[in-house]
Amino acid sequence: MARPTMLVIAPFAPLPDSGGGIAIYGDLQELTRRGIDVDVICYRSQRTSEELTRLETVCRRLVVVDGPPAWSPQVMFSSVMKRSPLVVARHFSSLMHITIQHQLATENYNVILTEFSFMFQFLFSYSRLSPRPVLAVDHHVVTPKVYEYFSEVERNPALALLRRIETPRLKHYLKRVLLAGDRHLFLGMEDLEYIKTHIDDSLDEEKLCYRPTGLLLDRYPLAEPDEEEPHTIGFFGAFDWEANVDAVSYFVKTIWPRLRQKCPTARFVIAGRSAPGNIRALGTYPGVEFIGAVDDMFAVVKRLAVVVVPLRIGAGTRLKILEAMAWGKPIVTTSVGVEGVEHQNGEDVLVADEPEAFADAVIALLNNPDRRRQLGLAGRRRVEQVYSAQSSVNRLIQAIGF
Known part of the structure:
Protein backbone atom coordinates (compact mmCIF):
# COMPACT_ATOMS: atom_id res chain seq x y z
CA MET A 1 0.00 0.00 0.00
CA ALA A 2 1.30 3.44 -0.96
CA ARG A 3 2.28 5.74 1.90
CA PRO A 4 -0.07 8.70 2.48
CA THR A 5 1.30 12.01 1.24
CA MET A 6 0.80 15.57 2.41
CA LEU A 7 1.99 18.99 1.30
CA VAL A 8 2.29 21.62 4.05
CA ILE A 9 2.42 25.30 3.04
CA ALA A 10 3.68 27.62 5.80
CA PRO A 11 4.41 31.37 6.05
CA PHE A 12 7.68 30.75 7.90
CA ALA A 13 10.17 27.96 8.55
CA PRO A 14 8.36 26.06 11.35
CA LEU A 15 11.15 25.52 13.83
CA PRO A 16 10.32 24.91 17.51
CA ASP A 17 11.27 28.32 18.88
CA SER A 18 7.97 30.20 18.53
CA GLY A 19 4.31 29.44 19.19
CA GLY A 20 3.27 28.47 15.68
CA GLY A 21 6.65 26.89 14.95
CA ILE A 22 6.48 24.63 18.01
CA ALA A 23 3.00 23.42 17.02
CA ILE A 24 3.82 22.79 13.34
CA TYR A 25 7.19 21.19 14.07
CA GLY A 26 5.51 18.79 16.48
CA ASP A 27 2.95 17.88 13.81
CA LEU A 28 5.67 17.22 11.24
CA GLN A 29 7.67 15.02 13.58
CA GLU A 30 4.63 12.98 14.62
CA LEU A 31 3.28 12.63 11.06
CA THR A 32 6.67 11.43 9.82
CA ARG A 33 6.92 8.99 12.71
CA ARG A 34 3.61 7.50 11.60
CA GLY A 35 4.86 6.84 8.09
CA ILE A 36 3.21 9.78 6.30
CA ASP A 37 5.36 11.44 3.62
CA VAL A 38 5.23 15.18 4.28
CA ASP A 39 6.70 17.83 1.98
CA VAL A 40 6.98 21.42 3.22
CA ILE A 41 7.02 24.67 1.26
CA CYS A 42 7.72 27.73 3.39
CA TYR A 43 9.24 31.18 3.36
CA ARG A 44 12.83 31.36 4.55
CA SER A 45 11.95 34.05 7.11
CA GLN A 46 15.64 34.92 7.66
CA ARG A 47 16.58 31.39 8.74
CA THR A 48 20.12 30.15 8.12
CA SER A 49 20.92 26.97 6.22
CA GLU A 50 22.11 25.42 9.48
CA GLU A 51 18.77 26.16 11.15
CA LEU A 52 16.84 24.74 8.20
CA THR A 53 18.81 21.48 8.40
CA ARG A 54 16.91 20.68 11.60
CA LEU A 55 13.61 21.07 9.78
CA GLU A 56 14.73 18.66 7.05
CA THR A 57 14.84 15.85 9.64
CA VAL A 58 11.05 15.94 10.18
CA CYS A 59 9.82 15.96 6.57
CA ARG A 60 10.50 14.18 3.31
CA ARG A 61 11.29 17.27 1.28
CA LEU A 62 11.77 20.93 2.26
CA VAL A 63 11.35 23.69 -0.32
CA VAL A 64 12.31 27.15 0.92
CA VAL A 65 11.28 30.37 -0.80
CA ASP A 66 12.96 33.69 -0.02
CA GLY A 67 10.67 36.05 1.83
CA PRO A 68 8.06 36.88 2.86
CA PRO A 69 8.16 40.43 1.53
CA ALA A 70 8.76 43.18 4.07
CA TRP A 71 6.09 45.74 4.83
CA SER A 72 6.44 48.35 2.09
CA PRO A 73 4.46 50.81 -0.05
CA GLN A 74 4.29 48.04 -2.67
CA VAL A 75 2.51 45.75 -0.21
CA MET A 76 0.08 48.54 0.67
CA PHE A 77 -0.53 49.23 -3.03
CA SER A 78 -1.09 45.53 -3.73
CA SER A 79 -3.61 45.36 -0.90
CA VAL A 80 -5.55 48.31 -2.33
CA MET A 81 -5.46 47.11 -5.95
CA LYS A 82 -6.42 43.51 -5.15
CA ARG A 83 -8.89 44.54 -2.42
CA SER A 84 -7.24 42.02 -0.13
CA PRO A 85 -6.44 42.43 3.58
CA LEU A 86 -2.97 43.72 4.38
CA VAL A 87 -1.90 40.47 6.06
CA VAL A 88 -2.81 38.58 2.89
CA ALA A 89 -0.92 40.99 0.63
CA ARG A 90 2.00 40.89 3.06
CA HIS A 91 2.41 37.13 2.49
CA PHE A 92 2.03 37.05 -1.29
CA SER A 93 4.96 36.57 -3.62
CA SER A 94 5.04 35.48 -7.25
CA LEU A 95 7.92 33.14 -6.45
CA MET A 96 5.89 31.35 -3.77
CA HIS A 97 2.97 31.05 -6.19
CA ILE A 98 5.16 29.55 -8.90
CA THR A 99 6.86 27.19 -6.44
CA ILE A 100 3.53 25.83 -5.21
CA GLN A 101 2.23 25.40 -8.76
CA HIS A 102 5.39 23.52 -9.76
CA GLN A 103 5.18 21.24 -6.74
CA LEU A 104 1.55 20.38 -7.41
CA ALA A 105 2.30 19.71 -11.07
CA THR A 106 5.11 17.26 -10.26
CA GLU A 107 3.77 15.50 -7.15
CA ASN A 108 0.47 13.86 -6.24
CA TYR A 109 -0.75 14.49 -2.70
CA ASN A 110 -3.61 13.11 -0.67
CA VAL A 111 -3.83 16.30 1.40
CA ILE A 112 -2.65 19.90 1.12
CA LEU A 113 -2.49 21.62 4.52
CA THR A 114 -2.03 25.38 4.64
CA GLU A 115 -0.80 26.85 7.90
CA PHE A 116 -2.75 30.07 8.59
CA SER A 117 -5.65 31.15 6.42
CA PHE A 118 -3.71 33.87 4.58
CA MET A 119 -1.55 31.19 2.91
CA PHE A 120 -4.65 29.69 1.29
CA GLN A 121 -4.54 32.59 -1.18
CA PHE A 122 -2.31 30.40 -3.37
CA LEU A 123 -4.94 27.66 -3.63
CA PHE A 124 -8.19 29.40 -4.60
CA SER A 125 -7.89 28.43 -8.27
CA TYR A 126 -6.77 24.93 -7.32
CA SER A 127 -9.85 24.48 -5.10
CA ARG A 128 -12.09 24.53 -8.19
CA LEU A 129 -10.40 21.50 -9.78
CA SER A 130 -11.80 17.98 -9.62
CA PRO A 131 -10.46 15.54 -8.70
CA ARG A 132 -7.97 17.08 -6.30
CA PRO A 133 -6.47 16.44 -2.85
CA VAL A 134 -8.26 17.33 0.37
CA LEU A 135 -7.62 21.02 1.08
CA ALA A 136 -7.23 21.65 4.80
CA VAL A 137 -6.44 24.87 6.70
CA ASP A 138 -4.90 25.00 10.16
CA HIS A 139 -6.08 28.46 11.17
CA HIS A 140 -3.96 28.99 14.32
CA VAL A 141 -5.51 32.45 14.70
CA VAL A 142 -8.85 33.89 13.59
CA THR A 143 -7.43 37.15 12.27
CA PRO A 144 -10.55 39.39 12.33
CA LYS A 145 -11.12 38.33 15.92
CA VAL A 146 -7.57 39.44 16.76
CA TYR A 147 -8.12 42.79 15.07
CA GLU A 148 -11.27 43.34 17.12
CA TYR A 149 -9.30 42.70 20.31
CA PHE A 150 -6.56 45.10 19.19
CA SER A 151 -9.10 47.80 18.38
CA GLU A 152 -10.35 47.66 21.98
CA VAL A 153 -6.93 48.38 23.52
CA GLU A 154 -5.21 50.40 20.76
CA ARG A 155 -4.24 53.89 21.93
CA ASN A 156 -2.99 55.12 18.54
CA PRO A 157 -6.07 56.53 16.73
CA ALA A 158 -4.57 55.88 13.27
CA LEU A 159 -3.88 52.22 14.04
CA ALA A 160 -7.29 51.78 15.64
CA LEU A 161 -8.90 53.20 12.48
CA LEU A 162 -6.79 50.93 10.26
CA ARG A 163 -7.88 47.87 12.20
CA ARG A 164 -11.52 48.89 12.00
CA ILE A 165 -11.15 49.21 8.23
CA GLU A 166 -9.31 45.90 7.91
CA THR A 167 -11.70 43.83 10.04
CA PRO A 168 -14.57 43.56 7.49
CA ARG A 169 -12.04 42.86 4.72
CA LEU A 170 -10.58 40.05 6.82
CA LYS A 171 -14.03 38.63 7.46
CA HIS A 172 -14.80 38.63 3.74
CA TYR A 173 -11.51 36.92 2.93
CA LEU A 174 -11.97 34.36 5.69
CA LYS A 175 -15.42 33.45 4.40
CA ARG A 176 -13.93 32.78 0.95
CA VAL A 177 -11.35 30.48 2.55
CA LEU A 178 -13.99 28.66 4.59
CA LEU A 179 -16.09 28.01 1.50
CA ALA A 180 -13.18 26.90 -0.72
CA GLY A 181 -11.40 24.61 1.75
CA ASP A 182 -12.57 21.12 2.70
CA ARG A 183 -11.48 21.00 6.36
CA HIS A 184 -10.78 23.83 8.78
CA LEU A 185 -8.90 23.23 12.02
CA PHE A 186 -9.30 25.59 14.99
CA LEU A 187 -7.46 25.62 18.30
CA GLY A 188 -10.41 26.41 20.56
CA MET A 189 -14.16 26.05 20.78
CA GLU A 190 -14.38 29.84 21.16
CA ASP A 191 -12.87 30.23 17.68
CA LEU A 192 -15.44 27.84 16.22
CA GLU A 193 -18.23 29.79 17.86
CA TYR A 194 -16.84 33.05 16.48
CA ILE A 195 -16.82 31.58 12.97
CA LYS A 196 -20.46 30.55 13.24
CA THR A 197 -21.57 33.81 14.83
CA HIS A 198 -19.53 36.40 12.94
CA ILE A 199 -18.50 34.83 9.63
CA ASP A 200 -21.02 32.27 8.33
CA ASP A 201 -23.58 30.29 10.30
CA SER A 202 -24.53 28.18 7.27
CA LEU A 203 -21.20 26.36 6.88
CA ASP A 204 -21.20 22.58 6.74
CA GLU A 205 -20.44 21.41 10.29
CA GLU A 206 -18.20 18.65 8.93
CA LYS A 207 -15.82 21.29 7.59
CA LEU A 208 -15.14 22.77 11.02
CA CYS A 209 -12.89 20.80 13.37
CA TYR A 210 -11.62 21.45 16.88
CA ARG A 211 -7.97 20.44 17.17
CA PRO A 212 -5.93 21.54 20.20
CA THR A 213 -2.24 22.30 19.81
CA GLY A 214 0.12 19.42 20.55
CA LEU A 215 3.47 19.44 22.38
CA LEU A 216 6.33 16.98 22.07
CA LEU A 217 6.35 16.16 25.77
Whole structure:
Protein backbone atom coordinates (compact mmCIF):
# COMPACT_ATOMS: atom_id res chain seq x y z
CA MET A 1 0.00 0.00 0.00
CA ALA A 2 1.30 3.44 -0.96
CA ARG A 3 2.28 5.74 1.90
CA PRO A 4 -0.07 8.70 2.48
CA THR A 5 1.30 12.01 1.24
CA MET A 6 0.80 15.57 2.41
CA LEU A 7 1.99 18.99 1.30
CA VAL A 8 2.29 21.62 4.05
CA ILE A 9 2.42 25.30 3.04
CA ALA A 10 3.68 27.62 5.80
CA PRO A 11 4.41 31.37 6.05
CA PHE A 12 7.68 30.75 7.90
CA ALA A 13 10.17 27.96 8.55
CA PRO A 14 8.36 26.06 11.35
CA LEU A 15 11.15 25.52 13.83
CA PRO A 16 10.32 24.91 17.51
CA ASP A 17 11.27 28.32 18.88
CA SER A 18 7.97 30.20 18.53
CA GLY A 19 4.31 29.44 19.19
CA GLY A 20 3.27 28.47 15.68
CA GLY A 21 6.65 26.89 14.95
CA ILE A 22 6.48 24.63 18.01
CA ALA A 23 3.00 23.42 17.02
CA ILE A 24 3.82 22.79 13.34
CA TYR A 25 7.19 21.19 14.07
CA GLY A 26 5.51 18.79 16.48
CA ASP A 27 2.95 17.88 13.81
CA LEU A 28 5.67 17.22 11.24
CA GLN A 29 7.67 15.02 13.58
CA GLU A 30 4.63 12.98 14.62
CA LEU A 31 3.28 12.63 11.06
CA THR A 32 6.67 11.43 9.82
CA ARG A 33 6.92 8.99 12.71
CA ARG A 34 3.61 7.50 11.60
CA GLY A 35 4.86 6.84 8.09
CA ILE A 36 3.21 9.78 6.30
CA ASP A 37 5.36 11.44 3.62
CA VAL A 38 5.23 15.18 4.28
CA ASP A 39 6.70 17.83 1.98
CA VAL A 40 6.98 21.42 3.22
CA ILE A 41 7.02 24.67 1.26
CA CYS A 42 7.72 27.73 3.39
CA TYR A 43 9.24 31.18 3.36
CA ARG A 44 12.83 31.36 4.55
CA SER A 45 11.95 34.05 7.11
CA GLN A 46 15.64 34.92 7.66
CA ARG A 47 16.58 31.39 8.74
CA THR A 48 20.12 30.15 8.12
CA SER A 49 20.92 26.97 6.22
CA GLU A 50 22.11 25.42 9.48
CA GLU A 51 18.77 26.16 11.15
CA LEU A 52 16.84 24.74 8.20
CA THR A 53 18.81 21.48 8.40
CA ARG A 54 16.91 20.68 11.60
CA LEU A 55 13.61 21.07 9.78
CA GLU A 56 14.73 18.66 7.05
CA THR A 57 14.84 15.85 9.64
CA VAL A 58 11.05 15.94 10.18
CA CYS A 59 9.82 15.96 6.57
CA ARG A 60 10.50 14.18 3.31
CA ARG A 61 11.29 17.27 1.28
CA LEU A 62 11.77 20.93 2.26
CA VAL A 63 11.35 23.69 -0.32
CA VAL A 64 12.31 27.15 0.92
CA VAL A 65 11.28 30.37 -0.80
CA ASP A 66 12.96 33.69 -0.02
CA GLY A 67 10.67 36.05 1.83
CA PRO A 68 8.06 36.88 2.86
CA PRO A 69 8.16 40.43 1.53
CA ALA A 70 8.76 43.18 4.07
CA TRP A 71 6.09 45.74 4.83
CA SER A 72 6.44 48.35 2.09
CA PRO A 73 4.46 50.81 -0.05
CA GLN A 74 4.29 48.04 -2.67
CA VAL A 75 2.51 45.75 -0.21
CA MET A 76 0.08 48.54 0.67
CA PHE A 77 -0.53 49.23 -3.03
CA SER A 78 -1.09 45.53 -3.73
CA SER A 79 -3.61 45.36 -0.90
CA VAL A 80 -5.55 48.31 -2.33
CA MET A 81 -5.46 47.11 -5.95
CA LYS A 82 -6.42 43.51 -5.15
CA ARG A 83 -8.89 44.54 -2.42
CA SER A 84 -7.24 42.02 -0.13
CA PRO A 85 -6.44 42.43 3.58
CA LEU A 86 -2.97 43.72 4.38
CA VAL A 87 -1.90 40.47 6.06
CA VAL A 88 -2.81 38.58 2.89
CA ALA A 89 -0.92 40.99 0.63
CA ARG A 90 2.00 40.89 3.06
CA HIS A 91 2.41 37.13 2.49
CA PHE A 92 2.03 37.05 -1.29
CA SER A 93 4.96 36.57 -3.62
CA SER A 94 5.04 35.48 -7.25
CA LEU A 95 7.92 33.14 -6.45
CA MET A 96 5.89 31.35 -3.77
CA HIS A 97 2.97 31.05 -6.19
CA ILE A 98 5.16 29.55 -8.90
CA THR A 99 6.86 27.19 -6.44
CA ILE A 100 3.53 25.83 -5.21
CA GLN A 101 2.23 25.40 -8.76
CA HIS A 102 5.39 23.52 -9.76
CA GLN A 103 5.18 21.24 -6.74
CA LEU A 104 1.55 20.38 -7.41
CA ALA A 105 2.30 19.71 -11.07
CA THR A 106 5.11 17.26 -10.26
CA GLU A 107 3.77 15.50 -7.15
CA ASN A 108 0.47 13.86 -6.24
CA TYR A 109 -0.75 14.49 -2.70
CA ASN A 110 -3.61 13.11 -0.67
CA VAL A 111 -3.83 16.30 1.40
CA ILE A 112 -2.65 19.90 1.12
CA LEU A 113 -2.49 21.62 4.52
CA THR A 114 -2.03 25.38 4.64
CA GLU A 115 -0.80 26.85 7.90
CA PHE A 116 -2.75 30.07 8.59
CA SER A 117 -5.65 31.15 6.42
CA PHE A 118 -3.71 33.87 4.58
CA MET A 119 -1.55 31.19 2.91
CA PHE A 120 -4.65 29.69 1.29
CA GLN A 121 -4.54 32.59 -1.18
CA PHE A 122 -2.31 30.40 -3.37
CA LEU A 123 -4.94 27.66 -3.63
CA PHE A 124 -8.19 29.40 -4.60
CA SER A 125 -7.89 28.43 -8.27
CA TYR A 126 -6.77 24.93 -7.32
CA SER A 127 -9.85 24.48 -5.10
CA ARG A 128 -12.09 24.53 -8.19
CA LEU A 129 -10.40 21.50 -9.78
CA SER A 130 -11.80 17.98 -9.62
CA PRO A 131 -10.46 15.54 -8.70
CA ARG A 132 -7.97 17.08 -6.30
CA PRO A 133 -6.47 16.44 -2.85
CA VAL A 134 -8.26 17.33 0.37
CA LEU A 135 -7.62 21.02 1.08
CA ALA A 136 -7.23 21.65 4.80
CA VAL A 137 -6.44 24.87 6.70
CA ASP A 138 -4.90 25.00 10.16
CA HIS A 139 -6.08 28.46 11.17
CA HIS A 140 -3.96 28.99 14.32
CA VAL A 141 -5.51 32.45 14.70
CA VAL A 142 -8.85 33.89 13.59
CA THR A 143 -7.43 37.15 12.27
CA PRO A 144 -10.55 39.39 12.33
CA LYS A 145 -11.12 38.33 15.92
CA VAL A 146 -7.57 39.44 16.76
CA TYR A 147 -8.12 42.79 15.07
CA GLU A 148 -11.27 43.34 17.12
CA TYR A 149 -9.30 42.70 20.31
CA PHE A 150 -6.56 45.10 19.19
CA SER A 151 -9.10 47.80 18.38
CA GLU A 152 -10.35 47.66 21.98
CA VAL A 153 -6.93 48.38 23.52
CA GLU A 154 -5.21 50.40 20.76
CA ARG A 155 -4.24 53.89 21.93
CA ASN A 156 -2.99 55.12 18.54
CA PRO A 157 -6.07 56.53 16.73
CA ALA A 158 -4.57 55.88 13.27
CA LEU A 159 -3.88 52.22 14.04
CA ALA A 160 -7.29 51.78 15.64
CA LEU A 161 -8.90 53.20 12.48
CA LEU A 162 -6.79 50.93 10.26
CA ARG A 163 -7.88 47.87 12.20
CA ARG A 164 -11.52 48.89 12.00
CA ILE A 165 -11.15 49.21 8.23
CA GLU A 166 -9.31 45.90 7.91
CA THR A 167 -11.70 43.83 10.04
CA PRO A 168 -14.57 43.56 7.49
CA ARG A 169 -12.04 42.86 4.72
CA LEU A 170 -10.58 40.05 6.82
CA LYS A 171 -14.03 38.63 7.46
CA HIS A 172 -14.80 38.63 3.74
CA TYR A 173 -11.51 36.92 2.93
CA LEU A 174 -11.97 34.36 5.69
CA LYS A 175 -15.42 33.45 4.40
CA ARG A 176 -13.93 32.78 0.95
CA VAL A 177 -11.35 30.48 2.55
CA LEU A 178 -13.99 28.66 4.59
CA LEU A 179 -16.09 28.01 1.50
CA ALA A 180 -13.18 26.90 -0.72
CA GLY A 181 -11.40 24.61 1.75
CA ASP A 182 -12.57 21.12 2.70
CA ARG A 183 -11.48 21.00 6.36
CA HIS A 184 -10.78 23.83 8.78
CA LEU A 185 -8.90 23.23 12.02
CA PHE A 186 -9.30 25.59 14.99
CA LEU A 187 -7.46 25.62 18.30
CA GLY A 188 -10.41 26.41 20.56
CA MET A 189 -14.16 26.05 20.78
CA GLU A 190 -14.38 29.84 21.16
CA ASP A 191 -12.87 30.23 17.68
CA LEU A 192 -15.44 27.84 16.22
CA GLU A 193 -18.23 29.79 17.86
CA TYR A 194 -16.84 33.05 16.48
CA ILE A 195 -16.82 31.58 12.97
CA LYS A 196 -20.46 30.55 13.24
CA THR A 197 -21.57 33.81 14.83
CA HIS A 198 -19.53 36.40 12.94
CA ILE A 199 -18.50 34.83 9.63
CA ASP A 200 -21.02 32.27 8.33
CA ASP A 201 -23.58 30.29 10.30
CA SER A 202 -24.53 28.18 7.27
CA LEU A 203 -21.20 26.36 6.88
CA ASP A 204 -21.20 22.58 6.74
CA GLU A 205 -20.44 21.41 10.29
CA GLU A 206 -18.20 18.65 8.93
CA LYS A 207 -15.82 21.29 7.59
CA LEU A 208 -15.14 22.77 11.02
CA CYS A 209 -12.89 20.80 13.37
CA TYR A 210 -11.62 21.45 16.88
CA ARG A 211 -7.97 20.44 17.17
CA PRO A 212 -5.93 21.54 20.20
CA THR A 213 -2.24 22.30 19.81
CA GLY A 214 0.12 19.42 20.55
CA LEU A 215 3.47 19.44 22.38
CA LEU A 216 6.33 16.98 22.07
CA LEU A 217 6.35 16.16 25.77
CA ASP A 218 9.86 14.69 25.80
CA ARG A 219 11.05 18.29 25.30
CA TYR A 220 9.43 19.42 28.57
CA PRO A 221 11.04 18.11 31.76
CA LEU A 222 9.13 18.69 34.97
CA ALA A 223 10.64 21.59 36.93
CA GLU A 224 11.63 20.85 40.51
CA PRO A 225 10.58 23.14 43.40
CA ASP A 226 14.14 23.42 44.75
CA GLU A 227 15.18 25.17 41.50
CA GLU A 228 12.83 28.12 42.12
CA GLU A 229 14.11 31.51 43.18
CA PRO A 230 12.01 32.98 46.01
CA HIS A 231 9.32 35.50 45.08
CA THR A 232 10.32 35.37 41.40
CA ILE A 233 7.65 35.49 38.71
CA GLY A 234 8.03 35.77 34.96
CA PHE A 235 6.67 36.01 31.45
CA PHE A 236 8.14 34.38 28.35
CA GLY A 237 7.13 34.70 24.70
CA ALA A 238 8.10 36.12 21.32
CA PHE A 239 7.70 39.90 21.13
CA ASP A 240 7.15 40.05 17.40
CA TRP A 241 3.57 39.16 18.40
CA GLU A 242 1.91 42.43 19.43
CA ALA A 243 -0.33 40.74 21.98
CA ASN A 244 2.75 39.83 24.06
CA VAL A 245 4.06 43.40 23.89
CA ASP A 246 0.71 44.70 25.12
CA ALA A 247 0.49 42.06 27.87
CA VAL A 248 3.91 42.76 29.40
CA SER A 249 3.56 46.55 29.13
CA TYR A 250 0.15 46.36 30.79
CA PHE A 251 1.45 44.09 33.55
CA VAL A 252 4.47 46.20 34.47
CA LYS A 253 2.64 49.52 34.36
CA THR A 254 -0.68 48.46 35.92
CA ILE A 255 -0.37 45.24 37.94
CA TRP A 256 3.28 45.28 39.02
CA PRO A 257 3.04 48.42 41.23
CA ARG A 258 0.14 46.86 43.15
CA LEU A 259 2.02 43.59 43.52
CA ARG A 260 5.26 45.20 44.67
CA GLN A 261 3.43 47.34 47.19
CA LYS A 262 2.15 44.19 48.90
CA CYS A 263 5.26 42.08 48.26
CA PRO A 264 8.35 44.36 48.04
CA THR A 265 10.73 41.42 47.54
CA ALA A 266 8.97 40.22 44.36
CA ARG A 267 11.00 40.09 41.14
CA PHE A 268 9.66 39.95 37.57
CA VAL A 269 11.65 38.29 34.76
CA ILE A 270 10.90 39.03 31.07
CA ALA A 271 12.30 36.58 28.49
CA GLY A 272 11.76 36.29 24.76
CA ARG A 273 13.13 37.18 21.36
CA SER A 274 12.47 40.22 19.15
CA ALA A 275 11.73 42.59 22.04
CA PRO A 276 11.21 46.21 20.91
CA GLY A 277 12.75 49.14 22.77
CA ASN A 278 9.71 49.78 24.96
CA ILE A 279 9.86 46.20 26.30
CA ARG A 280 13.61 46.31 26.91
CA ALA A 281 13.12 49.60 28.76
CA LEU A 282 10.86 47.86 31.28
CA GLY A 283 14.02 46.37 32.77
CA THR A 284 14.67 49.74 34.41
CA TYR A 285 11.57 49.41 36.62
CA PRO A 286 12.22 48.37 40.24
CA GLY A 287 12.38 44.59 40.58
CA VAL A 288 12.10 43.93 36.82
CA GLU A 289 14.77 41.91 35.00
CA PHE A 290 14.78 41.90 31.20
CA ILE A 291 16.64 38.89 29.75
CA GLY A 292 15.54 38.89 26.11
CA ALA A 293 16.26 35.99 23.76
CA VAL A 294 17.58 32.78 25.26
CA ASP A 295 18.63 29.45 23.75
CA ASP A 296 17.12 27.39 26.57
CA MET A 297 13.84 28.79 27.88
CA PHE A 298 13.54 26.04 30.48
CA ALA A 299 16.69 27.37 32.17
CA VAL A 300 14.75 30.61 32.77
CA VAL A 301 11.36 29.10 33.57
CA LYS A 302 12.64 26.71 36.21
CA ARG A 303 13.77 29.78 38.22
CA LEU A 304 10.21 31.07 38.39
CA ALA A 305 7.87 30.42 41.29
CA VAL A 306 4.91 31.65 39.19
CA VAL A 307 4.38 32.23 35.45
CA VAL A 308 2.10 35.15 34.55
CA VAL A 309 0.24 35.47 31.25
CA PRO A 310 -1.68 38.79 31.47
CA LEU A 311 -2.98 38.78 27.90
CA ARG A 312 -5.67 41.26 26.90
CA ILE A 313 -5.64 40.37 23.20
CA GLY A 314 -6.68 36.84 22.32
CA ALA A 315 -6.05 34.31 19.56
CA GLY A 316 -3.38 31.86 18.63
CA THR A 317 -1.79 28.79 20.10
CA ARG A 318 -1.39 29.95 23.72
CA LEU A 319 1.88 28.02 23.69
CA LYS A 320 3.21 29.94 26.69
CA ILE A 321 0.31 28.61 28.78
CA LEU A 322 0.75 25.04 27.55
CA GLU A 323 4.54 25.10 27.91
CA ALA A 324 4.35 26.43 31.46
CA MET A 325 1.83 23.69 32.27
CA ALA A 326 4.08 21.06 30.67
CA TRP A 327 7.01 22.22 32.81
CA GLY A 328 4.78 21.96 35.89
CA LYS A 329 4.68 25.67 36.65
CA PRO A 330 1.71 27.40 38.33
CA ILE A 331 0.10 30.04 36.13
CA VAL A 332 -1.90 33.18 36.75
CA THR A 333 -3.59 34.48 33.61
CA THR A 334 -6.63 36.35 32.32
CA SER A 335 -9.80 35.02 30.73
CA VAL A 336 -8.40 36.10 27.37
CA GLY A 337 -5.06 34.47 28.12
CA VAL A 338 -6.59 31.07 28.74
CA GLU A 339 -9.23 31.33 26.00
CA GLY A 340 -9.16 28.20 23.87
CA VAL A 341 -7.26 26.17 26.49
CA GLU A 342 -9.14 23.42 28.28
CA HIS A 343 -8.78 24.23 31.97
CA GLN A 344 -10.46 24.38 35.35
CA ASN A 345 -9.97 27.68 37.15
CA GLY A 346 -8.53 26.98 40.58
CA GLU A 347 -7.41 23.45 39.71
CA ASP A 348 -4.77 23.73 36.98
CA VAL A 349 -4.59 27.51 36.45
CA LEU A 350 -5.70 30.71 38.21
CA VAL A 351 -7.72 33.25 36.22
CA ALA A 352 -8.02 36.92 37.26
CA ASP A 353 -9.03 39.82 35.03
CA GLU A 354 -8.85 42.86 37.29
CA PRO A 355 -5.38 44.23 38.17
CA GLU A 356 -5.92 44.00 41.93
CA ALA A 357 -7.26 40.44 41.74
CA PHE A 358 -4.40 39.43 39.46
CA ALA A 359 -1.80 40.80 41.85
CA ASP A 360 -3.47 39.11 44.82
CA ALA A 361 -3.58 35.75 43.03
CA VAL A 362 0.16 35.94 42.32
CA ILE A 363 1.01 36.93 45.90
CA ALA A 364 -1.11 34.12 47.32
CA LEU A 365 0.89 31.62 45.25
CA LEU A 366 4.24 33.16 46.15
CA ASN A 367 3.37 32.61 49.80
CA ASN A 368 2.13 29.03 49.40
CA PRO A 369 4.63 26.51 47.93
CA ASP A 370 2.27 23.55 48.39
CA ARG A 371 -0.43 25.31 46.37
CA ARG A 372 2.09 26.17 43.66
CA ARG A 373 3.12 22.52 43.37
CA GLN A 374 -0.49 21.36 43.33
CA LEU A 375 -1.40 23.71 40.46
CA GLY A 376 1.77 22.90 38.54
CA LEU A 377 1.27 19.13 38.67
CA ALA A 378 -2.39 19.48 37.69
CA GLY A 379 -1.36 21.57 34.68
CA ARG A 380 1.16 18.93 33.64
CA ARG A 381 -1.54 16.25 33.81
CA ARG A 382 -3.82 18.42 31.66
CA VAL A 383 -1.16 18.68 28.96
CA GLU A 384 -0.46 14.95 29.03
CA GLN A 385 -4.17 14.17 28.65
CA VAL A 386 -5.16 16.75 26.03
CA TYR A 387 -2.19 18.55 24.50
CA SER A 388 0.35 15.95 23.42
CA ALA A 389 1.49 15.91 19.79
CA GLN A 390 0.14 12.38 19.51
CA SER A 391 -3.42 13.33 20.49
CA SER A 392 -3.32 16.48 18.33
CA VAL A 393 -2.21 14.54 15.25
CA ASN A 394 -4.88 11.93 15.96
CA ARG A 395 -7.47 14.69 15.52
CA LEU A 396 -5.75 15.96 12.37
CA ILE A 397 -5.76 12.50 10.79
CA GLN A 398 -9.40 12.00 11.72
CA ALA A 399 -10.33 15.36 10.17
CA ILE A 400 -8.54 14.82 6.85
CA GLY A 401 -9.49 11.18 6.47
CA PHE A 402 -6.15 9.34 6.46
